[in-house]
Structures are given as C-alpha cells and as structure tokens.
Amino acid sequence: PDADGGSYDIVHDASSPAAGDCCAQQSAARHNWEMNYQEAAIYLQEGENNDKFFTHPKNAKALAAYLFAHNHLFYLMELSTALLLLLLSLCEAPAVPMLRLGIFVHATLELFALIVVVFELSMKMRWLGFQTFIRHKRTMVKTCVLFVQFIEAIVVLVRQTSHVRITRALRCIFLVDCRYCGGVRRNLRQIFQSLPPFIDILLLLLFFMVIFAILGFYLFSPNHSDPYFNTLENSLVNLFVLLTTSNFPDVMMPSYARNPWSCVFFIVYLSIELYFIMNLLLAVVFDTFNDIEKRKFKSLLLHKRTAIQHAYGLLVTKQRPSGISFKHFEGLLRFYKPRMCARERYLTFKALNQSNTPLVSLKDFYNFYEVVGLKWKAKRNREHWFDDLPRTAFLIFKGINILVKSRVFQYTMYTVVAVNGIWILVETFMLQGGNFFSRNVPWSYIVFLTIYGVELLLKTTGLGPVEYLSSGWNLFDFSVTLFAFLGLMALAFDMEPFYFIVVLRPLQLLRLFKLKKRYRNVLDTMFELFPRMASLGLTLLIFYYCFAIVGMEFFAGVVYPNCCNTSTVADSYRWVNHTVGNKTVVEEGYYYLNNFDNILNSFVTLFELTVVNDWYIIMEGVTSQTTHWSRLYFMIFYIVTMVVMTIIVAFILDAFVFRMNYTRKNQDSEEDNGIVLEKEISKEEVIGIIELYKRSSAATETAQLQKIVLQMDKYGQMSAVFLGRRSRTKSDLSMKMYEEEIQEWYEEHSRKEESQTPLQEPASASNSSLKPLSLRQRSQTVI
C-alpha cells in the first residue's frame, strides 16, 4: 500500500489541484474512483493520439512517469533539445561564418543536450518498463543513436578536433521522436509504406534506362564529337540526367547535328520514361496513398472505439450498469481536460446523452471524441452588437450594417481592388529602373489606402469587431490593410529596411478571388491542408538536413571560382575579370555559389537540386573535384526527393479530389460553418449540478455555475441555450464519406473481439469485466 499511496499523491498533485484541500477526508472508495477517472482519461488520450495500448502504464510508478512525460513542459523540453542538437550544425565546422563557435563550446553544448535526452529516455523507460521499452522500435533506434552521438561528442572533446561525423545526420531522429512531430512520423510511415510499389516501378524505370544506355552507347559512341555517350558510364549518367530533362536538347544536339533521325532515340526514350513510367510512378503512389489513408482512418477509428470501451468499463458502477452518471463523467473530464469549466463539462455530458435518462450509455459514449472538442458559448439573443445602444445610434449602425452587407458595396470594393491592381501594374511598368522609393509618397497610394481604411472602419462598426474578425477573409483584408498602412509609414518616415512592405500591396488583389466559388473552395481547402502541408515540408527538411550533413562532410570547400576548368561544365564555374578597352568586364558563372560550405548554403544547393533544372552542372562540378562516386550522392538525393515530391503530389491530389467529391455529394448543404450543436439547460438542472459540486466542495465550479443562474434570473429565463461549435476536420468528412462502410467495420470489429474473448460480454456493465485494466484492478484489491 505504500507505493500505492505514493502513486495517488502524484496523480493528485499533477492533475487536480483544485480539489487539493479536501484530500484528508476522502474515503477509500473516492480514492479508488479518482484512480479510475485518471486511467479512463489516459485511455482516451491514448485513443486520441493513436498510442498503442501496450504502452499503457502498468503500475503506480509507471503512472507517475507517464504523467511526468505527458505534459507540454516535457514536450517543449524534448523539442528544444532536439532543435538545439540540430541547430548545432550551424556552429560546428564547416560553420556559417557569423555563428562559428569553438570546438569546446559546441561539443559541451552537444553533451548537455545529449544528457537531457538521456534523462528523457530514462523517464520513458520508467513509464514503459524495461520489457516494453526494448520492444518499442523507435525508442530503441533513438537509444542507439544517442549512444553513438555521446561517444562521438566525447571523442571530439578529447581530440579537440572534429572528425568526419556523418552520424550527425542521424540527429534528426531526436526531432522526429518529439510528441509535437507526430505529423512528421505519420508522413515518414506513409513514405515507407509507399516504398515497395515505388521501388518496383523505379526498377522498371532503371531497367529501361540501362537498355537505352547500351543502345545509346552502340549508336552514338562512333561519333567522336559526342561527349555524352563515349563510354557506357557516361551514357548511363546522361540518360539519368535526361530522365530529369535537365540536359535535354543539349544531350541530343551532337548526334542530331550528324543525323536528324537520331532524335527518334531521344523522343522514344523520353516518351517511355518521362511521360509514361514517371506518371505510372505517380499513379502507383497515389493509389497506395489512397489505400493507406483509408486503412489508417479505419484503424484509428477502431482504436478510438476500443479506447472508449476501456474508459467506459472503468466508469460504470455495479449499481447502475447501464451507463455513466454525470458525477463520474465529470471526474473523467477533470483529468482528460483539466481546463474545461464546469458549465462546459455539463454541456458535453448533455450533448453526449441522446436518451433522456441521467446516464450516458456506451452507444452514446462512442461519440465522445466528436463532442468533447466543441467550444460552448451561450447563444446570443441579440443579433448585432449594437442592439442595446440607444435608438439613434442603433439606426446609424443598422444602416452601416445593411450597407456593408449589401452586394453593391461588395462589388464596389471589388472594382476598387481591381482598379488598384491595374494601377499598380501600370505604375510599375512606367518606372523603368532607377530609385522607385522617392521621397514623396505617390498620391494613388494614399487614395487607395484611404478607401481600404474606410471600408475596414465601416465593416468593423457595422458587423462588430468580433464578428468581423471571425471570418478568415476579413482577417486577411485587415492584415493586408495594416501592412499597407505600415508601408505608408515607412515611406513617410523614410525607414528604408521596411520598404519591402510597400511591395506587398498587390496582395490586396487576392481578395478578387473571393468572387468565384471554385477559388473559395480551393483556398479553403488550402487552409485546411496547411497543417499537413507544413508537416510534409518539415519531413522534406529533415531529409534535407541528413543530406546537408553528408554533403558538408564530403564536399565542403570543393567548389570555388574557376575550380572546374577540366570538366564539361567549366563555363558555369568561371569567374574572369578582364579588361576590354577601358572597361572591366566580369564574366561570372556563379555556380560556385551552389556549394556545401555551410549548412545554409547546403540547404539552398539542395533546394536547387530538388527543382532539378541544371542540377547536373552542380553534380559535374563536384564530381570533377572529387571522384566519380560523388554522383551517387546526387542521384540518391534525386530519387529521395522524387519519392517525397510524389507523395506531396499524391497528397494534394487526394485531398482535393476527396474534398471535391465531398462537396459533390453534399451539394445541398452549401454553407459550411463547421459542426454546430445546440443544447438547452434549464435552471433546475444547473441548481442540481451546483448541489453536486457543493457536496464535493469544489468552490470554483460552484461559483461559475452560480453565475449562470444569476444571469438567468436577470433576464427572467427558465433556461439558457448554448451553442457548441468546432471546425470540421478531415476525420469528420471521412466519417460522412464512408458512412456505410464504417458500420461494416464496426460490426466486423466487434465480431473479431467477441471471437478473441469469447467468455466476455461485449458491452458488459459490471465493473470488473474488462480485462486489461490492471491499475484499477490492483487498486480495488488494495481496498
């Protein structure tokens, strides 16, 4: 019982400080219930985060560690150590000039960060237990990497010089393992799952490449003026580059000049490889992606369902087996969402409760995740913010309101924006070079800004600031106008570094796209996609990081002006400063700027490689300074980015096609304001809950609820109506799209469960029927 008491304290301290002062009086039963609430909340969290249940904390010590490792402070620590480790490569040699640090400094920083990671891992081990810890693959890889990094950091400290540390590329795993980088992990998983079909088609691609390389070698190597096919290796490399179209007309030209019909070889090659197999690649990835998305959605849905079943089992009592009472539901929410106020807890309960009984049945409880995200607000009786104002003011504001909402006003503004756009274009066209930022502010700028300002003012007063800013488009208008105003300030007060703001004016024109439904659709989808896109971008950056480290270790400092005079791409690296007459002419190839001299340069170079055009110039430059094998680095990078890019394309395709199918299916319900739920609470109900809270002496909750009662009294109402609102997620859309299939999945799932545990009733009412709830069971035996 000693350990148990300890666990209890931790539980208590971490999550329910509000009830802290009444600890002493709590009975053993209450004790036990708190435990159940906590565990149910953990199950629900696991369900939401798609954490597997085998990592569920198994005893009090594990629970303590679990709670310690599952809060935002800990997550932030994880994230910041990972970022610190990644950012170190800015300072380690070859460093960005301005950020160079001594070896002693950065090695110490690294050691410090690694020690923090050790601490994090030890907490995780405490939570998972040694057995589970070892079985958890990602954590094991992380531990190994940590070990290697540790040794290397110490070696660097001892030797006081950096060796070839390619393993730094593995630092990414610390970032990937962060709680906040779940999206990145998901993307990586998706990439790995798409790999097998991808590789199959890639082999087909490479196969044709080899065949054509042999063919090309036989056909074109007799032509001695053709440098592209003189050896089989060159032939292969150039056909690889040709696949990216990067050297296209050039690679054909020598043979084309000799015999015009040789173009057939290139046309056939490109038609097969580029236009057919590459698209096939996209098709295969897209198809796999589609399939994976659906399977993922299914497994997450079923996982959540299981989590809800576990939680439900912990919350029903033997006395009332048909459902969860508000008391227990409230206890659960206290742990699951500590920030939720009493009113919201009750509203969530009401929203879940479809029947009119005081208990939430399992069937109702299945909607937990859909309902718990709702934000509740009292439904306003007044339509406008100015309804309470005196008559004259009301009329004025009402007039503005009608004006602002009128079509005429809107179209006038569109016209103004369009005129402004044309104006800017013409104005810019008239300026040909020279100093555009003249002292005097152009009058057109002031005129248009004034119009926008007046519009903004009218809209805010007519709609009320809250309603005005609740629309994304208005927010956009507002910020662009604000920027334009700042730009004006910059012009007026001559603050040079802010001149660029002036340049953002044309963004105002984006408003014109509100006019057409398709654009609204596209832009809305764009905003919905943004989080996923960002995580895909981050995934790409992680790949960049790995390649940047490797590139820096091998190619730092190998390219410089006039470095590659022996290679075929010498021109691009030339930097000559010769005098013609009395003028100095600089012939600059600039490509020496695309180097791996520090991590920022490497990133830019890798972006250029991603864009693919003329990447072979960079490759050949580096190759001419190192060995043939360097080409492997560039080719592998190309293939990796091809994978990621294909996934990105597949993702965008999938998301848009899904969205458009969705809108096609639900054309009637045009207006999409997210998910809204309306619930009415009567005064008696509120008073009933206040009684409940008073009994458990929760002062803040009681006070909150009493405020509602007071307000009802003030307006003389017997009940209050609340609106729960949240934005629609992809999951909601999928739920609606796959409606029929979901029922099948559920049935199949419950059938499977039954067959696995044939002795157990599926939705059992007794408290002890569900198996895996070790914590609760143990705490019951303690009583």
Place this chain on the structure above:
Amino acid sequence: PDADGGSYDIVHDASSPAAGDCCAQQSAARHNWEMNYQEAAIYLQEGENNDKFFTHPKNAKALAAYLFAHNHLFYLMELSTALLLLLLSLCEAPAVPMLRLGIFVHATLELFALIVVVFELSMKMRWLGFQTFIRHKRTMVKTCVLFVQFIEAIVVLVRQTSHVRITRALRCIFLVDCRYCGGVRRNLRQIFQSLPPFIDILLLLLFFMVIFAILGFYLFSPNHSDPYFNTLENSLVNLFVLLTTSNFPDVMMPSYARNPWSCVFFIVYLSIELYFIMNLLLAVVFDTFNDIEKRKFKSLLLHKRTAIQHAYGLLVTKQRPSGISFKHFEGLLRFYKPRMCARERYLTFKALNQSNTPLVSLKDFYNFYEVVGLKWKAKRNREHWFDDLPRTAFLIFKGINILVKSRVFQYTMYTVVAVNGIWILVETFMLQGGNFFSRNVPWSYIVFLTIYGVELLLKTTGLGPVEYLSSGWNLFDFSVTLFAFLGLMALAFDMEPFYFIVVLRPLQLLRLFKLKKRYRNVLDTMFELFPRMASLGLTLLIFYYCFAIVGMEFFAGVVYPNCCNTSTVADSYRWVNHTVGNKTVVEEGYYYLNNFDNILNSFVTLFELTVVNDWYIIMEGVTSQTTHWSRLYFMIFYIVTMVVMTIIVAFILDAFVFRMNYTRKNQDSEEDNGIVLEKEISKEEVIGIIELYKRSSAATETAQLQKIVLQMDKYGQMSAVFLGRRSRTKSDLSMKMYEEEIQEWYEEHSRKEESQTPLQEPASASNSSLKPLSLRQRSQTVI
C-alpha cells in the same frame, strides 16, 4: 412509290447480295421486313458509335447516302484525303529539302484533295438533309475551312507564289472529322470540357506570377548586374520561364551572389507556383476528368439502351409481341454484321436468349452489344494438339509439354535471361569506343541465341503453335528471338544497315518482369491503354501540326549559326571555327538546329519545347531575331502542351487507379481471360435452322450448317459445345464497378422517358408504337 422502289434496290445491292437471286419472288411483306432489318441495324450502329439519332437517315435517298458514307472504303478515302492535305506541308515552301515540289504541283494536289472533300461533304449533306447539316456544328466548321482553303489554293495557283498561309493550320480539321479518328475527337472534347476549371487555376497561377513579378522588379532591379529583373517585362517573362524551372538556378544567381537571403523570394515563388498551384491544376483536371469519364460512360450506356429499344421496336411482330424470333434476329445480323456466318448468328441468338422460349425478349436484347462481339469456336475435346498422334510420339510430346510447363524450366529460363543481361552489360562496359561490330560474331551471342532458339522450339512443340502464340508474352519472346536471329544474320553476312537489330538484344530482359504480379498488372494495363494513349498522342500531334505551321510561317529561317550575338543566349547559337596551335577547334552551340525551317524540324523543335528544359534559349533566340511578340507564341504553346500533358497524366492516373481498384474489388477472380460464354447446340436445333434457311433459299448458310451436322454425325454426338470469347474492355470493367449505380441510371432513364412520352408504353409489342421510325412507317404505308 418510285423513289421507294429505288431506295429498296440500293438497300438490297449494298448489303445483302447473298439473297440477290431470289428478289423477284419476294412478297411486299418480305420487302418491308428487309427495310426494318436495315433500319434496326442502323440504329444499333448509331448506338455503338454514339451517333446522335437526329442524324438518322430520314428517307430513302438519305438512306442511300448513309450507306454510301458508312463503309470502310469511304472512311479510307476520307482518311487518305485528310492525310494527303496534311502531308502537303512537307512539300510546300518551306519544304523538307528532299521533298520540295513546284508550286504548281502541290497546289494542284491540294485542289484535288479539296475537291474530294467537297464530294464527301455533299454525300453527307444528302444523308443528313440541309436542315440537319446546318445544325451539325463540326460539319459546318469543316465547310467553312474548306471554303477558305479552296480560295487560298486557287490564289496560290494564280499568283504562282505562296503567301502567308497560316490557315493551313486548320487542315487538321479534315483529319479530326474522319470516322477513324473518333478517339481524337473524344480527346478534344475532353480537353475542352476540362478547360473551364483549368483556366480558373491558370488565372490564379498567372495572378501570383504578376504579383511576384512586381515584387521581383522592386527588389532586384536596383542590382545592375542582374539582367533578369531590369524591366517589368523581363521580370514577368523570367518568372514565367521560372515556372517551368527552365532557368532556375541562373535566374537567382546574380541576386543570390549579392545577398544570400534573396533566395527566399525564389523558394517561396517556386513553392507556391510550382509545388502547390501546378499540382492543384493536376488535381482539378484529374477530378474533372474522373467526373467526365463517368458521365460519358453513363450517357453512352443510355444511348445504347435507347438504340436497342428502337431496334427492338422494329423487329417484334404484332403476332408475337413478347420478343424477336430467330428469323428476324438473323435478318438484323445480316445487315449489322454481314461477315458473320450462320452458325455464329444462331449462337449469338442463343447466347442472348436467357429464357427457353424461342423468342428474345427486350430484357435479353439489352445485352446485345455485350454478346455480339463474342468470337465463337467449337470447344475442343482434345487437350493437346498431339492427342491424335501415335503412342510414342504422344509420349514424347507429352514429356515436352510437361517440361515446358514446369516451374523449373521457367525459372531456368529466367536465370538464363538474367545472366544474358549481365553478360551484355559487362561486355558493353569492356568495349570502350572503337568499332564494336567486328567481323567475327561473339560466341556468347551464339550461345544465348541457341538457348533461346531451343526454348522456342520446345515451347512450340510442347504447346502447339496456336496455343504458344495466343499468349502475348510468348509472342513477344518469339519476335525478340526472331530479331536476335536477324541480327546474327546481319553480323554474319556483314549487312551494315541492319546492325541496329543487334542492339535490340537487351529487350529480351523485359521477360524478367513477368516474374512479379505488379509488373504483369502494369504491363497488361499498358497494353489495354495503348489505343487510348495512341489517340492522345495523335491529339498532341495535331496540336503540334497547328503550331508547326504557324511557326514556319513566322519563324522559318530566322535562326542560323551565330545569329543571335546580341541576345543573352548568344553562346548557344555560336558556331566558331578557330585554330589553336595546329588543331582546328569547333565551338558549336548547336541551338541553331532547333529551328522552324521545315515541318520536320518544327516538330523536333516543338518536342523540345514540350520537354520544357532550356526552352527559353529557343524562345530568346527567335525573339532576338524577330519581335518581343514572338514570345507569345512560345508561351501559348507551353500552356497548350501543359493542358494536353495534364490530361495525359490525368488519364494515366485515372486508368491505373481504376484498374487497381478493380483488381482490389475482384481479388478472387485472379485469372482474367476476358469474357467467355459457353453454349451447347443440339442436332435438332441445327436441322431446324437449316430448314429455315432452306425456305429462304440461302445456299451458303445451309451448306455451312450442314457441315456442322456432318461433324456431329462423324463423332456420334447429339450436340456440340461452342465457346464465345472476347477480351474485356474498359466498358465491361466500368459495368462491374458501377453495377449498383447503373440500375439507378436505368430506372431514372426509363422514368424520364415515360414522362416525355406519357401515352406510349415503354416496351410496347406492337410494331407501330415507336415514334421516330419514319422509314419503316413510310414503307408500311406503301404496302
């Protein structure tokens, strides 16, 4: 009655010569029935070809013209005139040097071809009638183009010199209008239907381009060493080119050299435009494409159904209103498929007839198109071709058969192919330049060819030549081995022009891809897609033709070696011949080869523009020799090819995803041998039909059927089993995929029809109930 008699004769002569000698005795009723058969056949053809019913021939004269204009001779004439007109551009100035013809010659040829087109059009007018002819849009456009071409051809003849004839680009319409180019018309329609959403997104793309152009101009024009952004026009053009990535690192380099952070501008631009909006474009087109494909499938299905209803109405008699008897069905098939033999006609009838009555009901008749395509063959009783041979020979062949079908043999062959592949690779790698085609044939070549030859021999003898060649893969093996053998001959007998065959050897390696199911799937789909891909390719070629003509008219002869020394791309056009020491060094830019000097060169240049890489060099070269406005040509071409290419990508995506979904849905029925139907015919049935034919004194049919009876007698069978087989089409797959929806469509369709013609019973039995059958009605009144 005069015209009617005439019409009858035409009908008769054109389509049923077999029954020609018994004309005189035919009764008026028979007369009338022949008419009905003919019209029903026309309806079914219209249904199959998706011809609208308003072009249905309305009277006897129209029918004669219809029959004249609907046979392969006429189609071939159409096609060859169209091709002749298109090919004329090879000979007209600027002509391909070898094919240059005098103005008098090619103008006369053109006039001749145009006169043939006039004849074709007049036939069409006769068939459609003046009213319908004018309403038919495509035909009207064709007439106008014809008129213009006619005038121009005469002008050329009179002036004896060619003027700027951009209208030649319109010649494509003659090809597009050909019956054989239905696929191209379908593609063009699809492209036009996809245009509206495409243009929307294109505008978004251009909008961002303009914003960034203004931004770029403000940011980078103060840098005088940056030639890319010095004017707004340059800024716009270079960002357009940047959209195609064609000038990527270069356009960034001058500003990047000055301030490393300027790369942000380019990265943001490319991320938004290239990686987001361009993919959006694909998504939107793909979505529209999907939608159109399904709607097209639906409308075609319903169109076919209506056609079948029309035909059915013409074939049922008042006496037997519940279905079509074999006599009438046979009459229909005589017109619909004149080449079908009597046995096949009866088998088709049996296959349609689901009930055991002697009549085919409307419900059964709906399957007409699915059944009529089947190829019927007697089911063999013998398993192998050698079953009838003497015992010893049988055993030997049986042994070979077992060997050839064994896994060991197959995998041995795969190993041989793999070894051969590696061998070729190593061999080629060892050869470094020089004359590879030495006098003596390499022994490895002979060894591998011998192995392949033995394999081929074993397989043909073991499986029998017919079965061996019925598999596509075996056919492929066979032809590659044959080519390799021809190559050996070429080597042995020293025939230089055929050396290239030797180079095709590596194609043998493609066999390795049989090993994996995914490849089989991919390659099968590839073969299925081939016709559509070819028609898409042809569509692209038609666009090429238009642009090539315009390009030749404006840009012929403008680029030549050292032409563009004033432009920024001068290097690529340079051709310098200078002496270093005692060696002549040729500095060759080669880009002057990418010109519009004749139509073949133009096609190659346009292909290079399609591939997009370095296209701006061609654009700038031409621009520097002409005006700024030339850029419009190149940009429009880019956008047009972008549309076509996006459609191609969408098509491939759609086809593959569809196919994969299909295989996922039907995983059980792994083996896919196309559609197979088995039907048994008893001896009595055959004798019954012989009687029928005898009565109508059709000698050839009677003889054919008697042969079957003889064969049955020979083997002592009372019945014979026949197998009907055809390959699975996309339409079959779609039928299966949309099974449920199709039923809805049918119901909706019949409901709509009922509401349109409320007085008419939907599946009426009486001969005169269906309205639009003017021909039959008129012929009935004659009787």
